[in-house]
Amino acid sequence: MDSEPTWKQLRLSLERPYKGDHGKFIPVVQDITPDGEHIYETKENPSARLGSNLRRIFLERGLDFFEKVTGDNFGSQDPRASAVIKTDEGEDDDEPKIMTYEDLRGMRDEIMGNLAVSLGEMTHAQQVLAALLANPSTNTESQTQSSSQSQSQSSSQAQAQLIAQPQSAFPRPNVNFSATQVTKPAPITSVQAFSAQLTIGGKDEALRHAAGLFKASAESMERTRLAGEKYWVDALKIRRNNWATGKGADKTSKDFLISFGLEESLVQFRRRAVGKLPSYSAASRDVIFPHRRKTRLRVSIVTQDQTGATHTTTNNIPFDSESLLDGALRSAQREIVEQEIFSVLVQEAGNLPTVSAKVSERFIVIDAAQGLELHIELVERSEMCDLIYHGFHLLLLRRHALLKEDRLGPSASAPPVPHNPASVQGEKNPRTKYPILQPIIDLLQYQTFLDRVRSEVMQVVYSLRAAGIPINLVMNIVGETGKELVKLLGSKTNLTVGGEIVLRIFDRHTIRFTFISPSTLVAHLSQSTLAVSSVPQLCQLLMDEVEQCLLNRIRDLGKSLSENVEGTWFIDLDHCVGRWEGCILNFRVTYGPSYAINCTAYFLGCPPGKQGQTHLYPPKDQMKPEFSKWVDNLVRNAVKQSGTGM
Structure with missing residues (x-):
C-alpha cells in the first residue's frame, strides 16, 4: 500500500451522512437567512399527514366533507355552472341534437352506476374521518329541489332515491368517541443498529452498482496484466532450463510447444512428449500436456x-x-x-x-x-x-x-556383409542389438548366484571360527572401478561385471574364487584353475581345500613337536600320519552339518601289543577347545607316552 499514490489511497463514502459525530441525526437545511440563521425542515406529524392525505380524496373529487357533512350538497347546483350550461345551450341552438329515449336511458344507467360507486366511497371515508377526528358538525338538513319538468317520472324517482340515501348514510359523529395519540416505543439498541445497517445498505444502490462495475473492470485489467507477466516469465524459465521449445501449427498465436522427449526416441513417443504453454488469455494457467497418461x-x-x-x-x-x-x-x-x-x-x-x-x-x-x-x-x-x-x-x-x-558412423553407408544368418536378422532390426532387459536379468541372476556362493563360503568361515582357526575373508562382488563401469556403458560389448572371494586360513593357506556375471565361477587352486558349474561341486571343493589346509597345519605342528624324537610326518590322501620310534599317530578330518570341523586321531604306542587309543574332536565330555591346541596337546602326550620325554 505504501507504493500506491496518495490519490489512490483516498477513500470517500458515496452515501449521504445522516448522523453527526455524536450519533445525533443531522436535520435537513431548507434555507439560510442573511443573518446566518439556518432554517431546518420541520418534521411532520403522522396523524396530520394522514388527515391531509384523506382530505385530498374529497378535494380531488370536488367535495369538501369537513365543511358540509350532510348529503344535501349533492343536489345543490352552482349558479356559475348553470350559466355555463345555458351559454352552451345557447351556442348549440344552431345545431339542435335530438336524443331518443334509449339514449337517455343508457346515459342515465351509466351515470347512476358511477354515482353509486362514488357515494359508497365518500360515505366510507366520512365515517372513518368522523371516527378518527371526532369533529362535531352542525346537523343541517338539506332540502330536496324539485325536479325538472322535462325529465320523465321514472328518472325523477331514481334521482330522489339517490339523493335521499345520504341523509341516513351520514350519521352524526359520536361525541363520546375521541382519538388518542399513541407514541410507538423506541426499539432496543441492537434493533436500531440493524435498522441503520439496512438503511445504509439500501441507499445509493445505483452508485454502488457503478462503483462495483469500475472495481470489477480494474480487477480484470490487473489480472490480465499479471497473467501476461507470468506468461513471459514462465517462457523465460523454460528457455533458461534448456527445454526444447517451438511454435505450434498456428504461427500467429502466442502459444508455443515444449518438447521434453529423448532425442533418439521413437516417433510415437516424441509426439506424445509435448506440452503447451497457453497464452494469458486462456482459462488454464499451467502447462497443458495433451497426451499425458500419468503412469x-x-x-x-x-x-x-x-x-x-x-x-x-x-x-x-x-x-x-x-x-x-x-x-x-x-x-x-x-x-x-x-x-x-x-x-x-x-x-x-x-x-x-x-x-x-x-x-x-x-x-x-x-x-x-x-x-x-x-x-x-x-x-x-x-x-x-x-x-x-x-x-x-x-x-x-x-x-x-x-x-x-x-547411424552416423562411417560404416553406416556401406555395412559389411555378415556370414551369420542371425546377424542378418539383427541387421534388419537394429534396435534389438542393444537390449536393456537382458543386462537386468543377468544382474538378477548374478545376485542370486552370489547369494548362494556367499552362503556356502560363510558356512565354512563360521565353522572354522567356531573351531578357533584363524581365517580372513575378502569378498569383492564388483571388481571394476567407477571409471571402468562408466566406460563399459559406452562400449558395444556385453555388459558383464566380475569379482572375487579370497579365503586365507592360518595366515598362509589361500583359497581364491573369481566370478563373472551372470553365473560363471572359477576356482584358482595351487595346482590348477578349475571352473565350478554347480553348488555341490563348490561344496566339495571347499571341503577338500579346507581339509588340506588343516592336514598341512597338523603336519607342521607334529614336525615341530616331535623334532627331538626324530619323528616323520606326511600326508597320505585324506590322512596325516606321524611316526617315530615305537609310535604311530594318525589324523583324519571330517565334516559335520554346516561344515562343522570333526577330527579323529588314532594313537598306537609302546609297549608292543598294547591296544591303540582313539581321540575325537570336539571332545564329548569337555568344552570345545581350539583345534590347534587340541592337536598340540595330543602330540605332546603321545611323545611323552613313547618314553622319550620332551
Whole structure:
C-alpha cells in the first residue's frame, strides 16, 4: 500500500451522512437567512399527514366533507355552472341534437352506476374521518329541489332515491368517541443498529452498482496484466532450463510447444512428449500436456525363502512437485521415458534365452532365477529395485547413443556383409542389438548366484571360527572401478561385471574364487584353475581345500613337536600320519552339518601289543577347545607316552 499514490489511497463514502459525530441525526437545511440563521425542515406529524392525505380524496373529487357533512350538497347546483350550461345551450341552438329515449336511458344507467360507486366511497371515508377526528358538525338538513319538468317520472324517482340515501348514510359523529395519540416505543439498541445497517445498505444502490462495475473492470485489467507477466516469465524459465521449445501449427498465436522427449526416441513417443504453454488469455494457467497418461514404472522383486514365505520389495518412485513449472515438466518427462522403457521390455521379454516371461499390456513377470521373480508394471516404490529402475534409464540412454553412433558412423553407408544368418536378422532390426532387459536379468541372476556362493563360503568361515582357526575373508562382488563401469556403458560389448572371494586360513593357506556375471565361477587352486558349474561341486571343493589346509597345519605342528624324537610326518590322501620310534599317530578330518570341523586321531604306542587309543574332536565330555591346541596337546602326550620325554 505504501507504493500506491496518495490519490489512490483516498477513500470517500458515496452515501449521504445522516448522523453527526455524536450519533445525533443531522436535520435537513431548507434555507439560510442573511443573518446566518439556518432554517431546518420541520418534521411532520403522522396523524396530520394522514388527515391531509384523506382530505385530498374529497378535494380531488370536488367535495369538501369537513365543511358540509350532510348529503344535501349533492343536489345543490352552482349558479356559475348553470350559466355555463345555458351559454352552451345557447351556442348549440344552431345545431339542435335530438336524443331518443334509449339514449337517455343508457346515459342515465351509466351515470347512476358511477354515482353509486362514488357515494359508497365518500360515505366510507366520512365515517372513518368522523371516527378518527371526532369533529362535531352542525346537523343541517338539506332540502330536496324539485325536479325538472322535462325529465320523465321514472328518472325523477331514481334521482330522489339517490339523493335521499345520504341523509341516513351520514350519521352524526359520536361525541363520546375521541382519538388518542399513541407514541410507538423506541426499539432496543441492537434493533436500531440493524435498522441503520439496512438503511445504509439500501441507499445509493445505483452508485454502488457503478462503483462495483469500475472495481470489477480494474480487477480484470490487473489480472490480465499479471497473467501476461507470468506468461513471459514462465517462457523465460523454460528457455533458461534448456527445454526444447517451438511454435505450434498456428504461427500467429502466442502459444508455443515444449518438447521434453529423448532425442533418439521413437516417433510415437516424441509426439506424445509435448506440452503447451497457453497464452494469458486462456482459462488454464499451467502447462497443458495433451497426451499425458500419468503412469509410472514400478519394479518389484518377489523372493521365496526356505520356509516358503514370500517377500516382496519395490523401488522408490520419485515424484516432483508439480506446483512448479520445472517440476511438472520433469514429471511428464519421467513418465514418457518410463513408458518407452516398458515398451522395449515388452519386445525383449519374449526373446529371453534363459528365462521365461509373462507379458500383458501393463505387467511383465519374469522368472529370473530359482525362487526369484521380477515384476515390472506401469502404475498410477528396496535398494535393488531402485537400482533396476534407474538402470533402465541408463540402458535406454546407452541404447539411443549407440544407435545414433551406428547411424552416423562411417560404416553406416556401406555395412559389411555378415556370414551369420542371425546377424542378418539383427541387421534388419537394429534396435534389438542393444537390449536393456537382458543386462537386468543377468544382474538378477548374478545376485542370486552370489547369494548362494556367499552362503556356502560363510558356512565354512563360521565353522572354522567356531573351531578357533584363524581365517580372513575378502569378498569383492564388483571388481571394476567407477571409471571402468562408466566406460563399459559406452562400449558395444556385453555388459558383464566380475569379482572375487579370497579365503586365507592360518595366515598362509589361500583359497581364491573369481566370478563373472551372470553365473560363471572359477576356482584358482595351487595346482590348477578349475571352473565350478554347480553348488555341490563348490561344496566339495571347499571341503577338500579346507581339509588340506588343516592336514598341512597338523603336519607342521607334529614336525615341530616331535623334532627331538626324530619323528616323520606326511600326508597320505585324506590322512596325516606321524611316526617315530615305537609310535604311530594318525589324523583324519571330517565334516559335520554346516561344515562343522570333526577330527579323529588314532594313537598306537609302546609297549608292543598294547591296544591303540582313539581321540575325537570336539571332545564329548569337555568344552570345545581350539583345534590347534587340541592337536598340540595330543602330540605332546603321545611323545611323552613313547618314553622319550620332551
